[in-house]
Amino acid sequence: MNDSASAPQIDHPLGTEPHVHLSRRRLLLAGAAALMGASARAQTGAPAVLRVTAIPDEAPTELARKFAPLGRYLESQLGLKVEWTPVTDYAAAVEALVNRKVDLAWFGGFTFVQASERSGGKVVPLVQREEDAKFRSVFITAADSGIKTLLDLKGRTFSFGSASSTSGHLMPRHFLLAAGIQPEADFKRLAFSGAHDATIAAVASGKVDAGALNISVWDKFVADKKVDPQQVKVFFTTPAYYDYNWSVHADMAAPLRDKLRQAFLSLDGSNPAQQEILSLQRATRFIPTAAENYQGIRAAAASAGLLK
Template identity: 55%
Template sequence: MKDLPVVVVVPEPSSGARQSAARQEPSMHLQSLGRLLALVLPLLPLSAAGAEPLRVSAIPDESPTELLRKFEPLGKYLEAAVGRPVKFTPVTDYAATVEGLAAGKLDLVWYGGFTFVQARRRTGTAIPLVQREEDARFHSKIIVSAASKAQRLQDLKGATFAFGSVSSTSGHLMPRYFLLQNGLDPDKDFAKVAYSGAHDVTAKWVEAGKVDAGALNESIWQRLLDEKKIDPTKVRVLWTTPEFHDYSWTVRGDLDPKVVEQLRAAFLALDYANPEHRKILDLQRTKKFIPTAPGNYAAIEQAARAAGLLKD
């Protein structure tokens, strides 16, 4: 007798069973998607995975549009270096950058030497990462009208004079300190002292005859000449200060150490021979960044005390 084939009969699911399976299918898909994301997300760049942005600002020593123009290509470079979005936030005054860093609302700030001293005193932990090579031997310029009869600093007695911001290193603190060292007390020997708020504004005030003389940093003075934004037939340099340490890129002390080192390495890796890097460095008005440290700004703190801008 021949073996009969075995036939397995699978009963058709009832309508209730079909509905139950349909209800389970989306849940199974979600579980699979979750497992896939768990595998893929660690492989994505931090920015794509929703990392917190690196929050950056700068002391407002130039116009907001100029600060943003200078920072945009650097910001894109830093995004690639640290693998997270970079957000630039302009501020209205120098103190806002100090308070922003102290409150943990800013991560990286472009400071002048004096503002760094203030930030370090306020936080106790602010870290200056790098400075332009020029910032290790920086100067301020004291400018006058081209028609001025002044030939030396002492000739400015009785003049009207403009500084930049009160908190500016090269636009106020160091020029004031060196004027005092040369026997001129701005508050006693000038007919009037005004504060323009920014280096480029100071230059324009002197050019327009709003004040007889003014102090600004050498880098911005040169930019104004190069870009023909100041008329050299109307304004001239009367005196250049001795050198001092000035600007730095500074981070808050409790920033992730890995990010701190990524930032430091990114700045130091900028190479003027690389055309893309050259665009960034030209806007920063330097050919290279160099390491810096808190001790480089001890002389700035001493000058601030001597000039009466720090009381304790």
């Protein structure tokens, strides 16, 4: 008699061998864990990927280069994948955050005000560089242009940066108006270069007689010897005003918002890796900010007829 013929048969659950059943069970558990994670993200508002953008006030390659170390730092602090999302212009940066196509945006003071208006106050500024509490614009011209004061600009060609730029348009326009200059009426020709570095190039090449831009970009170009201050000079520096910030949408969960704010505030210049981040951001450190800081920008935009 064949012993194997009389051996009892074991019925395995689901009609599978034990190791197959175990694999299926693991798959079911993994699927359940994934669903639970997705549910937790939905309940807390935490995204699977933190999408970040910035107003394109410099060349796209420069913005991406400046952001790369910061993105890696934020990943380590948040436990989230961080993804850089470039935009074509300032308006696109505003719309991206207002419509929650991105989670975090680097705005100028004016684009923050525009985003706040567009969202019905649902855009929240988290932090700014210490430098942004006392930001300035500079007016530049060729050293041999004969331009020494703002009034000397009458009858000359001039370039702002982007139409939505705080330091490259709004505040320079504000101080021109205060000096009695109406740009559209008093300039021989008025241009918008689109970015601070492009304004420097326009003045240096003689395309325009003068232009206005962000003081930190100017200082960086001088330090990097990308412009010769003996050939192109600053002839007027504006009084200080509040400018740039990192903003989020109010719908971002409070715990993630707080963690993100703390990540910026914790950047320490005594740490070499973090000093690189701060240097690329042209910051000594980040400090908290609030919507009230930008009331002066809002008022300047309204008086210049630029807030719609």
